[in-house]
Amino acid sequence: QDPLDPMESERFTEQLVQFTGVEQSIATNKKLDRMIQLQSDGQLNSAVSYIGKTAEFVSDQLLLSGGTSTLSYGLEGRSAETTIKIVDSSGRTVREINGETSTGRHELVWDGKGDNGAQLADGVYNFSVVAVDDKGKTIETVTATTGKVTGVEIVNGVATLVMGELGATSFDQLFAIRETPVPPPAQS
Numbered sequence: 202q203d204p205l206d207p208m209e210s211e212r213f214t215e216q217l218v219q220f221t222g223v224e225q226s227i228a229t230n231k232k233l234d235r236m237i238q239l240q241s242d243g244q245l246n247s248a249v250s251y252i253g254k255t256a257e258f259v260s261d262q263l264l265l266s267g268g269t270s271t272l273s274y275g276l277e278g279r280s281a282e283t284t285i286k287i288v289d290s291s292g293r294t295v296r297e298i299n300g301e302t303s304t305g306r307h308e309l310v311w312d313g314k315g316d317n318g319a320q321l322a323d324g325v326y327n328f329s330v331v332a333v334d335d336k337g338k339t340i341e342t343v344t345a346t347t348g349k350v351t352g353v354e355i356v357n358g359v360a361t362l363v364m365g366e367l368g369a370t371s372f373d374q375l376f377a378i379r380e381t382p383v384p385p386p387a388q389s
Contacts, residue, residue, distance in 0.1 A: 280332035
């Protein structure tokens with residue numbers, strides 16, 4: 202306010218009230234930011250306990266390691282035919298497997314071999330499950346894989362589990378967390 206040209210006291214009071222409201226909004230935003238940070242820290246601290254465990258999560262990828270890999274899938278209804286296709290990084294189908302046809306969750310341990318019987322290289326592969334009923338109508342499926350939790354990250358304010366070569370997944374994509382099996386001792 203210009204002291205040589207004073208404003209009306211009502212307008213001056215109105216501006217003071219508006220200024221106070223802005224200050225309160227800034228203080229509230231700072232407190233909310235701090236609460237969000239504390240929540241993220243809490244998520245991170247909780248998620249750290251999953252490191253080293255095996256997670257089953259929604260995915261269309263699998264990790265072939267040591268010549269084997271486990272994938273799982275769910276069928277919304279009974280199928281007449283279920284086909285599992287495993288695809289390499291170049292997009293080439295390397296294996297087609299006939300899957301289970303009953304409703305529910307199924308697990309498959311892939312031996313890492315291609316359709317020609319040759320052992321394939323360890324690495325990340327994609328897979329799909331196509332199920333059709335006796336009329337040729339597609340049945341809804343859900344695909345999942347397992348991976349060892351190797352780390353935890355906060356992405357867009359949400360804790361995610363890092364699965365090594367399989368990337369990261371959020372908690373809403375998890376089906377299960379299990380103790381990672383200890384491999385048997387090497388025989389000499």
